[in-house]
Amino acid sequence: MVRNEARRTALADAAIEVLARDGARGLTFRAVDTEAGVPAGTASNYFANRDDLLRQAGLHIHVRLAPDPAALERVMAAPRTRELVFRLMHDLRARMLADRAGYLALLELRLEATRRPALRTALTETLRQNLAFNIDFHTDAGLPGGADTVLLLYFAMTGLLVEHLTTPDVLTGHDIHRLVDMVVASALPD
Known part of the structure; x- marks a missing residue:
């Protein structure tokens, strides 16, 4: 997995915004890439799968709050x-x-x-x-x-x-x- 922590944080923030706006069903790698303003496929380079994305977003929410x-x-x-x-x-x-x-x-x-x-x-x-x-x-x-x-x-x-x-x-x-x-x-x- 890619180790640019600033990019990972930006993607986790984007995932949180997508979750809040579109719900869990709307949380896709494409939606996260779009929200973060990064090229398509970026989120999939940072998160192994959708479960990993959900878990990482959950951890990052507590940092934000x-x-x-x-x-x-x-x-x-x-x-x-x-x-x-x-x-x-x-x-x-x-x-x-x-x-x-x-x-x-x-x-x-x-x-x-x-x-x-x-x-x-x-x-x-x-x-x-x-x-x-x-x-x-x-x-x-x-x-x-x-x-x-x-x-x-x-x-x-x-x-x-x-x-x-x-x-x-x-x-x-x-x-x-x-x-x-x-x-x-x-x-x-x-």
Whole structure:
């Protein structure tokens, strides 16, 4: 396989955009080449097959959606209070909305994983590692609450983001900032 990592990243980004726009069925090497603006056949030089393309896109989504380390360091300079957890959840919401295609592509991969056992295994491992990392980060940082708090925040924020990004009219009349505050307040009562 070709080892130009910048090109591989550009192709993975293109795959994410295709997944978000056209769904898993629309994810073809040709569609990725077109989205990336590269010659036909380029993606097939970087990914062994469609399963490899899906798996690599899944791994890259988590890179795209991760917080910027320098920004996270600045936020974490604050005292470890309940207010910091509110800030972290609002930052999470902002990141997911800023990369709408990345989050929608992740949802597409979740659906596709129900039909592809190898993808399900890979995606499950990645999501499990991310959840464990979030629990460890929260507890190691000395944030209020514990593992159960992180679990409640994870599942509630996931549901809120899915609703907001896929069927936003359901939330008409509800302020997304207030909803995030309600989620955190429920997971971390005074």
